[in-house]
Amino acid sequence: MAGIHITDIEAAINFWRARKPSPDGVTLAPELRALAEVYALMVYYHAHEADEHTMPRAAWQAWKAWYDTTPDTPCIAICSTNQGDAVCKGCGRTHEEVTRWPSLTPAEKRAVWHRITQDGTAWRFNLYAERAVERQGAAAAAPGAPPS
Numbered sequence: 001m002a003g004i005h006i007t008d009i010e011a012a013i014n015f016w017r018a019r020k021p022s023p024d025g026v027t028l029a030p031e032l033r034a035l036a037e038v039y040a041l042m043v044y045y046h047a048h049e050a051d052e053h054t055m056p057r058a059a060w061q062a063w064k065a066w067y068d069t070t071p072d073t074p075c076i077a078i079c080s081t082n083q084g085d086a087v088c089k090g091c092g093r094t095h096e097e098v099t100r101w102p103s104l105t106p107a108e109k110r111a112v113w114h115r116i117t118q119d120g121t122a123w124r125f126n127l128y129a130e131r132a133v134e135r136q137g138a139a140a141a142a143p144g145a146p147p148s
Contacts, residue, residue, distance in 0.1 A: 002051070002052045002053070002105050002107035002108045002111065003048075003049025003050065003051060003052070003107060003111060004049060004050045004051075004052050004055065004063060004107045004110060005048060005049055005110065005111070005114045006039070006042050006043075006047070006048055006049065006050075007114070008063065008066075008067075008110050008114070009035060009038060009039050009042065009050065009063065010039070011066060012035055012062060012063045012065075012066035012067075013032060013035050013036065013039060015065075015066040015069065016029060016031045016032045016035065016062060016065075016066070017032065020032065030058065030062075031058070031061075031062035031065070032062075034056060034058035034059035034061075034062050035059050035062050035063065037056070037059065038050055038055060038056065038059045052105060052106070052107035064106060067106050067110065070110075070113075072109070073091075073101060073109075074091040074092065074093060074112070074113060074116055074122070074124055075090065075091050075098075076090045076091060076123065076124045076128050077090070078090030078091075078123060078128065079091075079098065081093075081094075081095040081098050088122070089122065089123055090122060090123050090124060090128070091116065091122050091123075091124050092115075092116035092119060092121065092122030092124065092125075093112060093116065097112050
């Protein structure tokens with residue numbers, strides 16, 4: 001089961017709050033309402049993840065619209081799995097994650113992003129942080145570029 005972490009739901013809510021602010025301080029845009037319902041249930045049940053396959057369609061579509069604005073891959077073009085490492089020193093993904101990346105669902109990709117961000121030891125988070133920012137900017141400037 002692929003789970004969408006609560007921090008991603010929060011990020012999507014903030015994305016839609018900025019994009020479609022409430023006109024009166026009370027009314028929510030449909031995307032916000034859908035995400036807020038999922039978020040409220042997660043908080044109530046102390047859940048850290050929402051299942052992408054059972055998430056209400058409107059909430060998943062709102063989350064996916066936010067997801068589409070995020071970098072697809074954590075790759076910084078320094079792949080040590082090609083040299084035999086089980087975990088890439090550049091991005092923090094396992095060899096299997098790097099290999100299967102194009103076939104992973106959005107929630108599976110975000111789960112990997114969450115894990116490597118929490119770990120924070122990959123070079124993309126320290127030695128080459130500026131390179132990661134440059135690659136993200138280049139990817140945003142060239143939509144449709146093949147993922148790593």
